[in-house]
Amino acid sequence: MEQFIRLDGLVAPLDRANVDTDAIIPKQFLKSIHRSGFGPYLFDEWRYLDHGEPGMDCSKRPKNPDFVLNQPRYEGAQILLVRENFGCGSSREHAPWALLDYGFRALIGPSFADIFYNNCFKNGLLPIVLPAEEVDRLFRECEATPGYRLVIDLPSQTITTPEGRVISFEIDPFRKECLLNGWDDIALTLRHADEIRRFEAAYRARHPYYFVEESAA
């Protein structure tokens, strides 16, 4: 996983509540057996005027001029401002894969759906939760200010606006540590392999009916 320490990035505002993972990456692109290559299809149904299918050359497709990410001023954005319950619905990890592949490294919003939120951290994409009024203010500032950038500093858990306002955010210490170091969860967990084995043996003795086939084999 790529480390996340500090990001000075252009901000794009996506002003809709309950953006679901079907909208972030539609189902036809889930047929891929790879982790990369989803960026061109991010928000496919909102971003293009035609219907997208896997393998299409998106550079030739007609873009929807009304969609925020198609506005030249947001080109190259790395931070996405979002509304409540972003990432709801399907558990598809293809959603954070698509956001990352497009170029986003951080999301800022008032709330995220549980599974999506979790999936972001597994991929080095930082979802930041701020109070709704603060998010509102960022939306207003961003829309009013071409070239609006934010500096996200993970060690100090702060966001700094262009005018120097510093906003603090909360993050789970374990997740912060993983992002700062780019740690692989599995390697971390396997450090406790002996403990898992001990638990498993005791659990199996207590609940043998969950291990029927293995005992028979």
Add this chain to the structure above:
Amino acid sequence: MNAKTLYDKLWDAHLVRQEPDGTALIYIDRHLIHEVTSPQAFEGLRLAGRKPWRTASVVATADHNVPTDPGESEIRDPVSREQVVTLDQNIRAFGALRYFPFRDPRQGIVHVIGPESGATLPGMTVVCGDSHTSTHGAFACLAHGIGTSEVEHVLATQCLIQKKAKNMRVRVDGSLPPGVYAKDVILAIIGRIGTAGGTGHAIEFAGEAIRSLSMEGRMTVCNMAIEAGARVGMVAVDDKTIDYFRDKPLAPKGELWEQAVDYWRTLVSDADARFDREVVLDASILKPQVTWGTSPEMVTDIEGRVPDPAAFADPVKRDAAERALAYMGLEPGTPIREIKVDQVFIGSCTNSRIEDLRAAAAVVRGRKKAPNVKRVLVVPGSGLVKEQAEEEGLHRIFLEAGFEWRDPGCSMCLAMNADRLEPGERCASTSNRNFEGRQGAGGRTHLVSPAMAAAAAIAGHFVDVRELLPAAV
């Protein structure tokens, strides 16, 4: 000892270790795998040179991509085929307790075949790379939908990294009126608490109306816990739970069965257990529900009308309602029963079990599909559900009505296979999500119960199923 909720008990029974900040490793009993969210996980294992921790915890099937047209013995779409073939290869290489491949008689939607085979048992922790894994909570399982990185993590370590959620209880008191089903209960709950209402919580569904539901009905309710924002939905064990597993192939037998039942009986919240949040609904006043928008919380009942976005005080909600009506092609104030449908879909992990097909067939019996309805798909949840329905003659009722009787799969719930809506088409659907484009780009979805979907197929528009039901029901 402190009083515990069902969730507390399940959590404690599987807790391997916990860090001071609350980050925990919980042991996973059952890992359900399907073709869409697993290829990158197996690839990750391969790249890191890791082996699965306990292959006997794995039960796999192909469901999302598979064609449901009985005439189609092969997957024509080459991209879909590659994904299903990749699953075949991965299971062959890494192993599993059971694998129900495409065209196996017991193949089906992963959340239908889990309980039906006894791969899901009460008290287990169940994970699957699919948000509707909450379905298994109907059996007092701690069941989580997970992402692909977590699929890989569970394969490699048999554990899931989790922080404990808060406890929430949704109590549905009273008894359900005729014509009102489990689907109406969960849609009404989502309408009440919203699609983020359960975020960060594990929901236990309780109360007389939930107790009176069959296991199938409880699965429908827990299935859509995720649509209320909760990763986990559960119902406590009772006699129905235990009876359900008596004859299931993978359930324990003999002395082990007795031992298991003794444990399962403890899987209820203690009488004085505390919940962080409680919501109470009265089942006796519920009516058949129909969604009107592009989020499951945008729901009303069959006697209702499409709302006027101007009536929403919250500007974010008003904006969402405006967008939803534009997408859905609906005018404010339109009575729900005047909305015509182009297609009807009866199926999905929410409503494709035998009881759902019986409820639909009871409405359809002796009637015909309305001429304006282009297509009605009835897609059983598994090969065994299909077999049972055919034994009961339900397929003939559907076929005589002009419906299509399909093979099992996820089908038009998410339209990853060829079953989908055309742009602008409107569908009465028993599935779980009415998101934009969910059933096909530009398609318009209204979520309803199987009986209401069947009624819409007959009438050609939404209609109060209570008026179509035989008096005895």
